[in-house]
Amino acid sequence: MIQTAPIQATTQSELTREMSNRLHTALSTHLQQAYAPDARKQLRHFSATEAAELLGVTGQFLRKCHSDGSIPEPEIVKKSRRFYSGAELLAIRRVLEDGSRTPGKYIPGRRDGDKLQVIQLMNFKGGSAKSTSAIHLCHHLALSGYRVLAIDLDPQGSLTGFCGIQTELEFDGASIYDAIRYDDPIPMSDAIIQTYFPGLDLAPAKLILSEFETETAVNAGRGVAFFERLHNAIQSVESNYDVVVVDSPPALGFLTLTGLYAASSVLIPMTPSMLDLASTQQFIEMTSAYLEVIEQSGAKLDHDFFSFLITRDDPGDIPSQQIVSLMRALFQDRVLASTGLRSTGIADAAMLKMSIYEVNRSEMTRTTYDRARASMDAVGAEASKLIQTAWGR
Ligand SMILES: Nc1ncnc2c1ncn2[C@@H]1O[C@H](COP(=O)(O)OP(=O)(O)OP(=O)(O)O)[C@@H](O)[C@H]1O
Numbered sequence: 001m002i003q004t005a006p007i008q009a010t011t012q013s014e015l016t017r018e019m020s021n022r023l024h025t026a027l028s029t030h031l032q033q034a035y036a037p038d039a040r041k042q043l044r045h046f047s048a049t050e051a052a053e054l055l056g057v058t059g060q061f062l063r064k065c066h067s068d069g070s071i072p073e074p075e076i077v078k079k080s081r082r083f084y085s086g087a088e089l090l091a092i093r094r095v096l097e098d099g100s101r102t103p104g105k106y107i108p109g110r111r112d113g114d115k116l117q118v119i120q121l122m123n124f125k126g127g128s129a130k131s132t133s134a135i136h137l138c139h140h141l142a143l144s145g146y147r148v149l150a151i152d153l154d155p156q157g158s159l160t161g162f163c164g165i166q167t168e169l170e171f172d173g174a175s176i177y178d179a180i181r182y183d184d185p186i187p188m189s190d191a192i193i194q195t196y197f198p199g200l201d202l203a204p205a206k207l208i209l210s211e212f213e214t215e216t217a218v219n220a221g222r223g224v225a226f227f228e229r230l231h232n233a234i235q236s237v238e239s240n241y242d243v244v245v246v247d248s249p250p251a252l253g254f255l256t257l258t259g260l261y262a263a264s265s266v267l268i269p270m271t272p273s274m275l276d277l278a279s280t281q282q283f284i285e286m287t288s289a290y291l292e293v294i295e296q297s298g299a300k301l302d303h304d305f306f307s308f309l310i311t312r313d314d315p316g317d318i319p320s321q322q323i324v325s326l327m328r329a330l331f332q333d334r335v336l337a338s339t340g341l342r343s344t345g346i347a348d349a350a351m352l353k354m355s356i357y358e359v360n361r362s363e364m365t366r367t368t369y370d371r372a373r374a375s376m377d378a379v380g381a382e383a384s385k386l387i388q389t390a391w392g393r
């Protein structure tokens with residue numbers, strides 16, 4: 001039951017324990033209401049218009065494929081309108097790819113010799129939309145036909161929550177910590193779970209992940225270098241995926257650095273404000289110093305792209321647009337051309353731990369939905385293009 005009486009505590013530890021208990025109860029109640037009755041998320045179905053758009057074909061082409069029986073019928077057809085599950089869309093992709101003269105048109109993932117893409121989102125500025133950008137990227141890429149693994153390197157577990165696992169409620173499965181810890185690590189494959197979102201797997205995070213910071217300090221110089229631990233874990237499952245998306249904590253500690261070493265590309269989400277600009281400068285300065293230390297140990301770092309992503313962008317706000325212009329002048333194509341627009345649609349979806357892809361268009365004001373969706377689609381498509389470029393296409 002939620003307590004609202006003033007807290008009576010005699011010590012600070014009692015006070016903070018009671019605060020934590022109250023928050024835990026409030027969160028559990030909110031989450032149980034949001035996901036009742038069995039607290040499991042499911043991906044919604046997509047209309048025929050959305051399906052055609054996601055597959056990159058016209059509605060007419062999709063109908064023709066159904067009428068000549070070349071693609072499977074979805075299970076749900078209401079009043080002769082078709083509704084597709086994520087799994088059904090993937091199955092259709094495979095059939096279309098088999099019949100296509102352009103390889104990779106419907107299944108854009110790796111081919112022989114293509115290296116796994118590991119994209120890390122990092123910035124030590126809290127709230128720069130790392131996790132929000134990460135989940136939208138994961139969903140966009142999975143819906144586009146890539147095999148995606150999300151790795152949550154933040155002990156707060158925001159990305160894990162977006163993937164339908166509520167670490168605030170009971171969750172006793174293995175997590176990424178177990179695969180990179182120093183004592184008796186488990187195989188990475190045992191730390192990965194399938195999510196409810198077809199094409200997306202997750203290595204979840206729990207609070208215990210923060211132990212990696214202290215354990216790394218204690219174990220310095222022994223065994224495998226700390227920065228290689230995530231890389232090695234990912235290598236053991238690399239053939240199962242096309243893209244790995246790594247979310248990092250708002251800190252430049254050992255967790256972020258092991259991610260940085262594992263990454264083949266880096267995105268720095270940044271909200272265009274003066275404070276964020278200053279903080280991002282400090283972050284890059286520190287990153288550079290740490291990278292130098294890693295490089296001096298003989299390790300080679302090579303990133304296909306190392307770019308900024310403007311987040312919570314508000315084109316109507318002049319001061320913030322001056323910062324966007326400055327960033328573009330300083331770093332040209334190292335700032336993604338598309339930006340994550342500030343949108344109540346994204347914020348409202350996030351309250352339910354959802355991406356905009358999970359929300360039904362009819363549940364929001366149409367213009368709000370369309371604007372948010374177009375912005376996230378553009379960022380996802382640009383990332384996809386960078387991935388294809390890294391594969392030489
Ligand atoms: N495009 C957007 N429009 C509106 N709100 C947004 C948008 N992107 C993110 N937010 C909101 O901004 C807040 C911070 O986002 P998020 O949690 O993704 O940041 P973060 O960098 O992962 O934070 P942390 O540093 O704590 O890990 C959240 O409340 C989120 O809902």
Ligand SMILES: [Mg+2]
Nearest residue numbers: 130131154158
């Ligand atoms: Mg986060």
